[in-house]
Amino acid sequence: MALARHIGQTVASSSFIRKMFETGIRLKQEYGAEKVCDFSLGNPSLPPPAAFSEALIRVASQSFPGKHAYMPNAGYADVRAAIAGWVGKAQGIDLPSSHVVMSCGAGGGLNVIFKALLNPGDEVVASLPCFMEYRFYAENHGGVLKTVPCKPGFDLDLDAIAKALTPRTALVILNSPNNPSGTIYPEATLQGLAGVLADATRKHGRTIYLVADEPYRAITYGQPVPGLLALYPHSIVVSSFSKELSIPGERLGWIAVNPAAEDAAALIDGAVVCTRILGYVNAPALMQKAAAACLGVTADMAAYRRKRDLLCPALKRIGYDLVEPAGTFYAFPKAPGGDDLAFVEALQKQLVLVVPGRGFGMEGYFRIAYCVDDDIITRSLAGFEAAFRECT
Amino acid sequence: MALARHIGQTVASSSFIRKMFETGIRLKQEYGAEKVCDFSLGNPSLPPPAAFSEALIRVASQSFPGKHAYMPNAGYADVRAAIAGWVGKAQGIDLPSSHVVMSCGAGGGLNVIFKALLNPGDEVVASLPCFMEYRFYAENHGGVLKTVPCKPGFDLDLDAIAKALTPRTALVILNSPNNPSGTIYPEATLQGLAGVLADATRKHGRTIYLVADEPYRAITYGQPVPGLLALYPHSIVVSSFSKELSIPGERLGWIAVNPAAEDAAALIDGAVVCTRILGYVNAPALMQKAAAACLGVTADMAAYRRKRDLLCPALKRIGYDLVEPAGTFYAFPKAPGGDDLAFVEALQKQLVLVVPGRGFGMEGYFRIAYCVDDDIITRSLAGFEAAFRECT
Numbered sequence: 001m002a003l004a005r006h007i008g009q010t011v012a013s014s015s016f017i018r019k020m021f022e023t024g025i026r027l028k029q030e031y032g033a034e035k036v037c038d039f040s041l042g043n044p045s046l047p048p049p050a051a052f053s054e055a056l057i058r059v060a061s062q063s064f065p066g067k068h069a070y071m072p073n074a075g076y077a078d079v080r081a082a083i084a085g086w087v088g089k090a091q092g093i094d095l096p097s098s099h100v101v102m103s104c105g106a107g108g109g110l111n112v113i114f115k116a117l118l119n120p121g122d123e124v125v126a127s128l129p130c131f132m133e134y135r136f137y138a139e140n141h142g143g144v145l146k147t148v149p150c151k152p153g154f155d156l157d158l159d160a161i162a163k164a165l166t167p168r169t170a171l172v173i174l175n176s177p178n179n180p181s182g183t184i185y186p187e188a189t190l191q192g193l194a195g196v197l198a199d200a201t202r203k204h205g206r207t208i209y210l211v212a213d214e215p216y217r218a219i220t221y222g223q224p225v226p227g228l229l230a231l232y233p234h235s236i237v238v239s240s241f242s243k244e245l246s247i248p249g250e251r252l253g254w255i256a257v258n259p260a261a262e263d264a265a266a267l268i269d270g271a272v273v274c275t276r277i278l279g280y281v282n283a284p285a286l287m288q289k290a291a292a293a294c295l296g297v298t299a300d301m302a303a304y305r306r307k308r309d310l311l312c313p314a315l316k317r318i319g320y321d322l323v324e325p326a327g328t329f330y331a332f333p334k335a336p337g338g339d340d341l342a343f344v345e346a347l348q349k350q351l352v353l354v355v356p357g358r359g360f361g362m363e364g365y366f367r368i369a370y371c372v373d374d375d376i377i378t379r380s381l382a383g384f385e386a387a388f389r390e391c392t
Numbered sequence: 393m394a395l396a397r398h399i400g401q402t403v404a405s406s407s408f409i410r411k412m413f414e415t416g417i418r419l420k421q422e423y424g425a426e427k428v429c430d431f432s433l434g435n436p437s438l439p440p441p442a443a444f445s446e447a448l449i450r451v452a453s454q455s456f457p458g459k460h461a462y463m464p465n466a467g468y469a470d471v472r473a474a475i476a477g478w479v480g481k482a483q484g485i486d487l488p489s490s491h492v493v494m495s496c497g498a499g500g501g502l503n504v505i506f507k508a509l510l511n512p513g514d515e516v517v518a519s520l521p522c523f524m525e526y527r528f529y530a531e532n533h534g535g536v537l538k539t540v541p542c543k544p545g546f547d548l549d550l551d552a553i554a555k556a557l558t559p560r561t562a563l564v565i566l567n568s569p570n571n572p573s574g575t576i577y578p579e580a581t582l583q584g585l586a587g588v589l590a591d592a593t594r595k596h597g598r599t600i601y602l603v604a605d606e607p608y609r610a611i612t613y614g615q616p617v618p619g620l621l622a623l624y625p626h627s628i629v630v631s632s633f634s635k636e637l638s639i640p641g642e643r644l645g646w647i648a649v650n651p652a653a654e655d656a657a658a659l660i661d662g663a664v665v666c667t668r669i670l671g672y673v674n675a676p677a678l679m680q681k682a683a684a685a686c687l688g689v690t691a692d693m694a695a696y697r698r699k700r701d702l703l704c705p706a707l708k709r710i711g712y713d714l715v716e717p718a719g720t721f722y723a724f725p726k727a728p729g730g731d732d733l734a735f736v737e738a739l740q741k742q743l744v745l746v747v748p749g750r751g752f753g754m755e756g757y758f759r760i761a762y763c764v765d766d767d768i769i770t771r772s773l774a775g776f777e778a779a780f781r782e783c784t
Contacts, residue, residue, distance in 0.1 A: 002509065002599050002601065002626075002654050002655040002658070002659065003508060003509070003655060003658045003659060003662045004507065004508060004509055004510055004511050004514075004533075004662070005511055006511075007507065007508050007662045007665060007666060008658070008662070010665050010669065011658070011661050011662060011665050014665065041462065043458075043461050043462045044461070047455075047459075048460055053452075056452050056678075057449065057452050057453055060445075060448050060449050060452045061449055063439075066641075067439075068440055068637075068638065068639040068640070068641050068642055069435050069436070069638075069639075069640060069641050070433065070435045070640045070641050071641055104496055104643070104671065104672060105671065105673055107671030107672070107673050108671040108672065108673075109671075110671060111670060111671035115396065115399065115532075116395060116396060116399050117394065117395070117396055118396055119396050119397055119398075122396075133668075133669060133671075136669035137669070137671065140507075140532075140669065140670060141396075207394050209394065234394075245460075246460065246461075247460040247461075247677075248460070248461060248462045248673075249458075249460050249461050249462050249463055249674060249676070249677030249678075250460055250676050250677050250678060251496070251643075251672070251673060251674070251675075251676050251677075262394050263394040263395060266394070266395045266400070266403070267394065267395060269403050270395045270396070270399045270400070270403060273399060273402050273403050273406065274399060276525075277402065277525060277528035277529070277532065278503060278532060278670070279496065279497065279499030279500040279501075279502060279503035279525075279529065280496060280499070280500065280643070280672070281497055281499050281500075281640075281643060282641060282643070283643075284641070284642050284643050284676045284679070285639075285641030285642050285643075286448075286641075286642060286679075287676065287678075
């Protein structure tokens with residue numbers, strides 16, 4: 001076998017997700033795509049805002065020196081400056097443009113930061129439920145993902161996090177608003193987390209960084225998303241324009257390093273070098289210019305609220321045990337009957353596709369990505385009801 | 393120190409290049425950018441061809457389902473099909489579209505293939521001189537770069553390559569036309585290489601893959617670039633649109649896996665998984681569509697020939713020892729006096745910036761990236777002459 005062993009294992013261990021997708025494709029072929037209600041992918045259903053589409057056409061039509069060319073690995077200077085001002089304001093700190101590094105989406109930005117921070121065997125701590133790609137991102141760079149259970153209702157369990165921190169802990173990763181639960185961690189929890197990290201940093205004599213993965217910051221339904229950079233010095237925010245501009249396929253994101261972080265300058269140098277040597281080289285050029293031209297503009301987020309309000313109360317009426325999401329376009333109910341794989345299969349028989357909770361480290365739940373057309377939500381409710389009856 | 397040890401070392405070991413760039417910036421500030429002749433970066437000077445710019449504006453202006461959205465990690469199906477047809481024709485084989493995986497530039501594609509193929513400690517063999525980022529790409533995924541000297545005049549030394557192959561060799565990487573020498577390896581050499589690899593594969597009981605890094609395939613001055621996929625079964629071509637469309641900042645490339653390669657299907661699955669877990673996720677969406685709409689169109693390559701012909705004969709007249717490049721926009725002369733660092737500094741005093749050969753694994757040479765305006769070449773010749781006199 002020529003394939004690297006760990007990659008062969010990764011392909012094999014992704015097989016249940018793959019099987020699920022293949023089932024979805026088969027169902028769509030068999031019954032017609034319009035008959036299948038596909039809630040399995042976090043692919044925003046909303047078109048990009050008009051301001052972005054106009055900015056893109058404008059930039060694409062302009063002539064300027066260096067258009068489409070290499071720029072410094074950290075990104076265009078004017079784009080970094082614009083993002084620094086915008087992110088600093090959202091986070092409640094003064095952020096110099098030198099502290100922003102443009103990335104190939106949040107996935108690229110997280111890989112860059114993990115590579116810059118992890119020595120072999122170092123641990124990355126994440127609270128469940130979480131986006132399990134974090135495990136691969138850690139392992140890509142010699143690290144290990146250590147997951148920690150949450151409190152009922154998905155808030156962070158600070159005691160559990162404190163117990164998970166060791167001299168091997170390089171960083172804690174936090175995703176708020178959270179994929180898959182839709183939870184926004186409240187400011188009091190985050191202040192508590194900052195205290196836990198400061199204590200462990202003192203105790204172990206090693207600075208623990210806090211990495212905030214924030215691509216859903218703009219998708220909220222009233223509850224504020226606290227600015228982490230103002231709450232903990234050794235912090236880094238990684239985000240992307242994928243969700244707020246509905247352009248996930250364009251792979252545009254950014255990294256912001258707190259000026260108060262230990263070794264901030266070395267960390268920025270490291271992030272720039274890692275951007276280069278991981279083969280990203282730089283974030284896509286034209287998209288940098290287009291996104292920077294419409295910072296703060298978002299896709300029609302009221303539409304996600306409408307979709308949430310179409311879906312969640314209806315699921316509760318059926319009997320689903322569900323914490324209403326405060327942000328994101330995901331809901332994460334308990335799987336009726338308790339077995340997430342069995343329940344996902346029961347839903348498939350109703351031509352409704354979702355992801356089992358074990359894909360996010362929590363068996364017994366399932367994720368609904370409701371970033372779909374309203375009528376798919378409406379049509380799916382009979383299937384959600386039938387599968388509920390079948391499994392309870 | 394919070395930064396990962398190996399990244400700290402990488403930042404430090406890049407310091408001579410960094411110092412060079414900083415000197416360049418300082419010289420431009422001090423004397424004015426128009427006074428400095430900067431041949432240090434392979435950033436194409438030519439604008440993208442009009443057909444590409446038109447395709448980009450057209451695609452950016454169109455509405456279509458899934459525009460800017462996630463697509464399968466391997467890329468859009470129609471784009472993969474178009475590239476498979478085009479690459480298959482250039483390489484002289486039948487290439488199914490399932491054997492093409494779109495990538496974030498050639499740098500991203502090489503990282504994906506290295507991650508898919510390398511087990512810890514596995515060796516990647518490259519002939520000098522070469523693009524030394526290969527070392528990082530191998531180390532990113534637990535591998536080791538093993539470099540092999542070339543023959544005088546930069547052709548492959550097949551005996552040296554044969555001796556370098558061991559049971560740990562996972563792949564040989566080949567870059568033709570070559571950065572930095574401009575060499576195109578002739579078909580007879582490549583047939584010899586295929587024989588060497590087949591022998592070693594038999595001897596060690598392990599298939600050795602041949603990875604062709606071909607971003608300069610379209611930049612040639614008459615000599616053909618043989619199709620590697622037709623010459624060796626276990627072969628993979630990685631390339632990008634950076635050079636032929638003059639869009640290096642957009643990070644668009646592709647991987648083509650030979651249908652005759654051992655474990656080809658597993659390797660494609662692995663490449664797709666690695667595209668995902670390395671955080672690339674997919675090649676930038678809109679650029680896939682724009683590039684696929686003008687396959688075979690290139691920037692004005694006759695201009696690079698004109699630049700080569702402005703530069704190389706003039707350098708020879710001065711006395712430089714130089715193999716005329718058969719392709720690329722690089723020339724790789726011997727450093728007068730023999731010490732590449734000292735010579736590069738002498739050239740800097742003339743406000744001419746180049747890269748020392750040690751940056752490509754060969755001390756005693758230096759690289760000129762002549763993808764610059766014609767008048768920069770003309771203006772530089774006095775400086776090349778003065779530095780030559782100073783060092784010989």
